Amino acid sequence: MKLLVTGGLGFIGSNFILKILNEKQKNSVVNVDAELFGSNHQNLESVKNHENYRFVKGNITNRHLMEDLISECDAVVNFAAESFVDRSIADANPFLVSNIRGTFTILDIIKEQKKRLVQISTDEVFGSLESTTANENSKFNPSSPYAATKAAAELLINSYSVTYGSDVIITRCTNNYGPRQFTEKLIPKTILLANQNKKIPIYGNGKNIRDWIFVDDHCDAVLMALLNGRTGESYNISANNEVDNITIVQKILKIMNKSEDLIEFVEDRPGHDFRYSMNSKKISNELGWKMKTSFDEGLRKTVDWYLDNPEILNNLSSNVLNPTPWKSSN
Numbered sequence: 001m002k003l004l005v006t007g008g009l010g011f012i013g014s015n016f017i018l019k020i021l022n023e024k025q026k027n028s029v030v031n032v033d034a035e036l037f038g039s040n041h042q043n044l045e046s047v048k049n050h051e052n053y054r055f056v057k058g059n060i061t062n063r064h065l066m067e068d069l070i071s072e073c074d075a076v077v078n079f080a081a082e083s084f085v086d087r088s089i090a091d092a093n094p095f096l097v098s099n100i101r102g103t104f105t106i107l108d109i110i111k112e113q114k115k116r117l118v119q120i121s122t123d124e125v126f127g128s129l130e131s132t133t134a135n136e137n138s139k140f141n142p143s144s145p146y147a148a149t150k151a152a153a154e155l156l157i158n159s160y161s162v163t164y165g166s167d168v169i170i171t172r173c174t175n176n177y178g179p180r181q182f183t184e185k186l187i188p189k190t191i192l193l194a195n196q197n198k199k200i201p202i203y204g205n206g207k208n209i210r211d212w213i214f215v216d217d218h219c220d221a222v223l224m225a226l227l228n229g230r231t232g233e234s235y236n237i238s239a240n241n242e243v244d245n246i247t248i249v250q251k252i253l254k255i256m257n258k259s260e261d262l263i264e265f266v267e268d269r270p271g272h273d274f275r276y277s278m279n280s281k282k283i284s285n286e287l288g289w290k291m292k293t294s295f296d297e298g299l300r301k302t303v304d305w306y307l308d309n310p311e312i313l314n315n316l317s318s319n320v321l322n323p324t325p326w327k328s329s330n
Contacts, residue, residue: 128276211277
């Protein structure tokens with residue numbers, strides 16, 4: 001199979017490409033990435049000369065480029081997205097362009113070319129849940145501009161399935177963590193700041209809850225959906241591992257033998273969802289997916305990876321050092 005992977009220089013996309021090339025030797029990958037915020041060629045340094053890998057710089061909103069690339073491939077896995085909630089609060093426009101217009105461009109092409117699309121979505125489309133757990137049929141209730149654009153993309157995809165019979169699948173995942181994650185996100189930010197003995201900002205009281213999944217387990221689920229998922233269906237991917245932010249930071253500091261005095265509580269983010277929760281019984285029952293990596297094991301692997309890659313420490317973005325990045329001017 002020849003895959004077109006969009007956004008493959010990012011965190012999850014790069015881990016997926018490595019899995020495809022390292023574990024599925026008969027498959028090949030074309031990676032199209034616009035090299036925007038969060039893209040990093042270092043993520044795929046180990047396969048840049050692989051005979052079954054090709055990189056193309058380009059934006060998924062470029063219809064002519066995407067028509068050419070999709071025509072060469074058997075299926076598309078769309079990881080390309082603006083994904084950081086804080087930045088969507090500061091400026092939502094790039095999220096509308098990439099997450100909605102970009103998805104529409106791909107949809108309109110696969111409709112004509114009769115190719116399969118796997119859309120990578122998020123648990124954030126369901127919004128904050130105080131006590132319940134979302135399944136695939138739960139209502140959308142996005143809180144941030146980012147989540148709203150991902151929900152809009154899902155509605156577009158569903159319309160192409162119903163109206164045109166397009167071969168589309170949606171996967172929604174909980175919070176990912178692991179190697180190669182961009183440093184604006186909680187876990188790598190905590191590791192990198194702690195390593196430099198800098199203050200670690202925690203929004204509000206740190207009690208916001210997320211379900212955390214190791215990126216390799218997520219990539220396994222996406223591959224199963226690509227190969228065996230039913231057309232027109234969506235699949236939730238979760239780890240049943242709900243942890244609040246302050247506990248995660250404390251676990252990282254313990255692994256790194258750092259003092260909790262580094263923790264600094266800061267002004268909470270506007271519209272900050274308290275809890276996300278999904279069940280993944282459907283993908284487990286239908287496709288046989290199971291989580292392999294416990295949170296403590298995955299967290300230690302993640303800490304070790306960042307400490308073993310010191311060049312990452314020299315690439316702290318302004319969002320890592322800014323405790324309230326949604327206030328940044330654009």
